[in-house]
Amino acid sequence: MPELPEVEILRRYFEEAALNKTIENVGFFDHLNKVFKTPKTEIEQALVGNSFKSVARIGKYLFAEISTEKWLHLHFGMTGNLAIYMDEASKPKYTRFAMQFNDGSTLAFQDSRKFGVVSIVENPEAHQKEKNIGVDLLKVTPEAFTKALQHRKIAIKTALLDQKHFAGIGNWIADEMLFNVGIHPEKEAAELSDKQLKALHKEACEICTIAIKKDTHYGDFPKDFFVNYRKIDALHPEHPNSKIERLVVGGRGTFIVPEKQKL
DNA sequence: TTATATGTTCGATA
DNA sequence: TTATCGAACATATA
Numbered sequence: 001m002p003e004l005p006e007v008e009i010l011r012r013y014f015e016e017a018a019l020n021k022t023i024e025n026v027g028f029f030d031h032l033n034k035v036f037k038t039p040k041t042e043i044e045q046a047l048v049g050n051s052f053k054s055v056a057r058i059g060k061y062l063f064a065e066i067s068t069e070k071w072l073h074l075h076f077g078m079t080g081n082l083a084i085y086m087d088e089a090s091k092p093k094y095t096r097f098a099m100q101f102n103d104g105s106t107l108a109f110q111d112s113r114k115f116g117v118v119s120i121v122e123n124p125e126a127h128q129k130e131k132n133i134g135v136d137l138l139k140v141t142p143e144a145f146t147k148a149l150q151h152r153k154i155a156i157k158t159a160l161l162d163q164k165h166f167a168g169i170g171n172w173i174a175d176e177m178l179f180n181v182g183i184h185p186e187k188e189a190a191e192l193s194d195k196q197l198k199a200l201h202k203e204a205c206e207i208c209t210i211a212i213k214k215d216t217h218y219g220d221f222p223k224d225f226f227v228n229y230r231k232i233d234a235l236h237p238e239h240p241n242s243k244i245e246r247l248v249v250g251g252r253g254t255f256i257v258p259e260k261q262k263l
Numbered sequence: 264t265t266a267t268a269t270g271t272t273c274g275a276t277a
Numbered sequence: 278t279t280a281t282c283g284a285a286c287a288t289a290t291a
Binding site: 002003006060075076077078079080113115116117131161163170171172173227252253 | 267268269270271
Binding site: 032034079094112113114115152153154158250251 | 280281282283284286287288289
């Protein structure tokens with residue numbers, strides 16, 4: 001679920017669910033403690049009795065400002081999600097972390113695969129610097145985007161998924177962009193023209209903006225959106241004679257329309 | 264049983 | 278030292 005648009009929707013959900021409510025208690029539900037990158041006692045201490053003042057996002061990373069100045073950091077890995085529940089019996093499946101508020105509601109962080117992260121950080125910028133995370137995709141200039149890619153001797157798709165120069169592109173968005181611009185995902189980034197790189201930047205921003213506007217409900221996306229055709233042998237309406245193929249690029253499942261995306 | 268999954272990190276290698 | 282590659286992480290579903 002969680003690329004830039006999905007995390008932006010989760011950011012808004014977090015705001016609605018949690019802002020300015022007192023945190024009465026917190027719960028931890030991962031026996032191996034994989035998702036808690038800060039000791040549980042420290043997370044509990046940072047939250048209980050306090051409230052959230054704001055919620056920020058950089059790329060796929062979410063940060064909620066605690067009234068005491070520190071921030072709760074959430075990353076959603078491959079399967080992370082948020083959900084509110086009102087009573088213990090309806091606790092969402094795969095809840096790993098939960099915060100109960102003074103109005104009786106509880107916000108759950110779900111994550112079946114446990115690739116996600118729950119931690120306490122000083123502030124978003126410090127975490128961004130420490131983890132070498134680039135600027136948010138929607139804020140990077142076309143020039144900086146181009147500069148980050150034009151000397152990379154790796155597959156363009158792999159370069160797009162690298163979060164260190166600009167953050168937010170994930171697997172489906174990368175496929176979506178490359179399809180729209182008509183570039184093969186294994187094309188070496190450095191071989192692309194300035195024009196192509198600028199086009200990729202524009203596509204990335206447009207895809208994210210539309211996906212956010214549609215609340216990331218794929219079914220509501222424009223009918224030419226590639227994400228809804230990412231299946232072997234499917235046919236995109238604009239290419240009725242070119243069956244969609246699956247490759248593995250940089251270890252990630254990758255879908256292309258061979259007729260439009262050639263090496 | 265095998266393959267796949269919307270992400271990141273770390274060790275090996277060049 | 279820097280860039281790149283590929284395996285690993287933990288779990289669910291088809």
